[in-house]
Amino acid sequence: MPNMPSSSQTLHDIKQNKPSIRQQLHVLLAFVRQDLIERYSGSLLGGAWSLVMPLIQILIFTLIFSKIMGMKLATFGADLTEYGYSIYLVSGILAWNAFSTTMSRTSKVFLEKAALIKKVPMSLKMLPLYIPVSETVIFVIAYLFFTVFLVLIGYQFSWLWLWLPVIYVLHQMMAWAIGFICGVLSVFIRDINQMVDVGLQVWFWATPIVYVLDIVPETMQTLMSWNPAFWFIDSYHQVILYQKMPEMSYLIATAGIGGLALIVAYKLLGKLEKDLRDFI
């Protein structure tokens, strides 16, 4: 980024008391840093905690389910079969965690930052952006560890892995946009925060992350193809577990819903921003 001169002295450039894009970018980065530091400051293990939680989760599920599910997995190589379920689980859970935390936190951001919104002029479109950025940092760190694990068990990486960032961006866009809509509405109807968390719990178990699709009845399986979370979770499974191209229709549908939600979110904010600021 080019080094622009300090903008505070140019009287005529700034017609409104609105911070420039560059300024907002700095604020965004400061928020991300603050978010990451704050989460682990004062703890001994620091950033390692972001790994411990999913690790425990994965361990529990592996211990409980691997024997049941392991059989059902058509894995790619005989030597990896014993890890098949673990790979299935980890690839699903990491994606789901990024998706659900982003949605849940974005839906709470306006109420959480109310003190700030009431005091400082701040773009409400930009403010919640720090959440997906900070969640991405966590996601990348988790994936680094996952990759190390895969290398250790002799996993063969392929070019198909380049699909992962695309899948990630698409489902994060969807998570953020839906979270944003809920966030705007939650200022007026506070119950929405609880609804989002309950909804995400249900959604988690309604998606084949811990279990495999084969164990649900046929009729349910067709129903499952309408579950947006299934679209991106399955895409991860296809790439990582089965070394296949993700289903294109799933990716397009994810992008479509994400884009639509994004438009709705911004339209909603445009309509309700004044009331939101009054009401918060």
Next chain:
Amino acid sequence: MTSFEQATPPVVAVKGVSKGFRLYAKPLDRLKEVILRRSYHQRHEALRDISFDIRPGETLGILGKNGAGKSTLLKLLTGVLLPDSGQINCYGKIAGLLELGAGFDFNLNGIQNIRINGLLLGMTDDEINRLRDEIIEFSELGKYIHEPLRTYSSGMVMRLAFAIGIHASPQCFVIDEALSVGDGRFQQKCVQRIKQFKQQGGAIIFVSHDMNAIKMLCDETIVLEQGKVAYRGAPAEGVNYYYRIMSAAEDQAMLAIDSQDHGHQYGNRKVVCDRVSLIGLGSGSHSLTCGEQAQVDVVFSAQETVMDLTVGIMLRDRFGQDLYGTNTHLLGHELIISAGERKCMRFSFDMHLAPGVYTLSVSLHSQQNHTEDCYHWWDDAVGFEVAGTTGTSFAGVCNLQAQADVVVSKD
């Protein structure tokens, strides 16, 4: 554009701004309104058709009772709230000292908070890096700047907040009662800094209940009443206007007199004091300027005929200390009142007490002192305030109006 006609263009131009709030009985009403498309709210008009502008180097004071719309106006100015109609044009950065400590994270240390708070106040990265040392020095935090904010005392937090705010170098500062930060010496440092900012051409919008500060700092005042500009003009008249609406509404709460508002009273009630008032002849209210003539009226009526009545008054400060008292006996009045009669005694004097909050006590008794036959003693019957000074300013509790001359030394 009108700004071409003026010598200097305004920093902030407010044109016909109105703002109302919808009040809902319960949050659900709001949802009902969206779904049923019927109105479920009451409207509260916080501001109606406000217009003013402020130029570089000017200080505008905003006065008004609680609920007159001051805070709403400030929030509109800083862009935290959006107006219903009208326009607010800002040519430059507005920073509010009402945002003191906005976004402070108590788990981060001082340095990290300077960065976040500075960015939120609209400072650029370069500015923050350049001014960091100056901010730390101004805040007087020393080595504590490396400690997390949760270990700070509240005074230290406010000092840091003010230091950042004042270094944000906007074109216009919005100050909302923020000058009561830290101890007296630090406050003075802040006031110095604000004056310096003004001299360098910065504009200031100042909201305070400290009438003294308004008179000292402002070039112009706006008095808001029920969301409208009720008065606009010079600070001294603005303050007087403000006091008039305050006393009209009998908003005694403004004067920080103890809650025992009508004081403690005793006596044998042979003569009863009905009403006491203290007003300044200039302001026409119970808020006076130091140097202004004060008028005390004591209205009393007799149940029995009294041959040697004395009416006394006593001024006390907020600590209950007697400052000045006198009575009709000392002033050479012989008072006789017959049963059923009603009289008014008027005391006039120049108010030379220093700015502050005071009370007036009244006594009705026989002859010189109240120990023999006390008819009615009324402690802290009314409160009054002295704000600002006419003529030369002075230090201390009262103006003794000293003269200074050069004379030949006798040694």
